[in-house]
Amino acid sequence: MKNIHYFLFSFIVLCGCTNTHKNTDNSVKTVVITPDKSITADINDLYYNCTFVQLETTPVSIIGALSSLAVYKDRFYTYDSHGGGAVHCFDKHGKFLFKIAKHGNGPGETMRITDFCIDERNNILWIADNYKKIQKYDMDGHLINEYRTDFALKNIVCVPESNDLLALRFGYYKDKNYQAGIYSLKNNQILIHNDYISDFERITSETSMSQYNNHIVYAFGFSDTLYHMDKNGFHPQYAFDFGEYKVIKKITDKFGNDNKKFVLDFMNPSKNYAGLITNILETDDFITFRYDFRGKNQLAVYSKTNNEIRNIKKITVNSKEYFVALFFRYYVNNIFYSVLQAESISENMSEQNTSGGYGIYSDFNELEAKIKADDNPIVVFGENNMQSLFK
Helix, strand or coil: CCCCCCCCEEEEEECCCHHHHCCCCCCCEEEECCCCCEEEEEHHHCEEEEEEEECCCCCCCCCCCEEEEEEECCEEEEEECCCCCEEEEEECCCCEEEEECCECCCCCCECCEEEEEEECCCCEEEEEECCCEEEEECCCCCEEEEEECCCCEEEEEECCCCCCEEEEEECCCCCCCEEEEEEECCCCEEEEEEECCCCEEEEECCCCEEEECCEEEECCCCCCEEEEEECCEEEEEEEEECHHHECCHHHHHHHCCCHHHHHHHHHCHHHCCEEEEEEEEECCCEEEEEEEECCEEEEEEEECCCCEEEEEEEEEECCEEEEECCCEEEEECCEEEEEECHHHCCCCCCCCCCCCCCEEECCHHHHHHHCCCCCCCEEEEEEECHHHHHC
């Protein structure tokens, strides 16, 4: 029912040179990644007391491509990047509550939703519209206000400890080369920004911005650097080193402006390219992210304590290999949340399974017996147990 891809390009834009972005500041910690040394991890190596929540599938709540997830007051808020975009809300049992997806260019409408974020201090849901609009909703999906901008938007994250500041990833902005920055709604002003400086900056359906303490964690495209962003600027923290597998400048020189050929070459398994870091989450002890290697996704877990990284290509449940790595979407109170696509649970699910159900499961076998391949995704969560990967 849905064209779901773990690797989804929305579009590609041209910019400057990848190598010029490498930061040589001694304060930046280098994280060495060896993509061809990957493991298969059991789900219990990631979570204590893993729980599965099946999101209800109805004609109104169908999710085409779940690209963002937030958890707030026993509710799941999801961003569906399919078509014109939509934000869905489900209760803690997975029952569908409401949807924001009124498409159009008039008041209270959106042309293309590209992301959302939640301001927990003020109980506000913010939505980014790529057609130069930011919308403000209450947590039950009622529109409060909307703001026209001079720029298109790709990602949006609330700036911690602020009432009117939003971290944005910009789309088209006439006569500007802005990539990301912090925007003041009160003053209608971009307070800080950085510029595009890579040849092929990829704007994907997956966000590369998230909150960590009082900072915004930020990385882009094929950059090797993870930044902390705040209203004072961009502060490089980590440099990811893919070694011989790094996508280097010669690949862009080879294809010039031919974006399609560039993508096909990068996705070619025989080329051994690694890069395109997305789905970044940072905690006090770990950094988790997703990257592409030989045309496939891998989950990476970096331990700050051990200064080591684990590349995970498959997940097992009850000693049986079921699906490719879960990519963490949200973190709060030592709980990691990720999303599992229904069709990835098993290649041989019964045609007699009844679609459209919802509920909470701690027993994966029970969920497997009820799920159908074209059902909505399943939210997976549990207490952080990732230190077990580094024993």
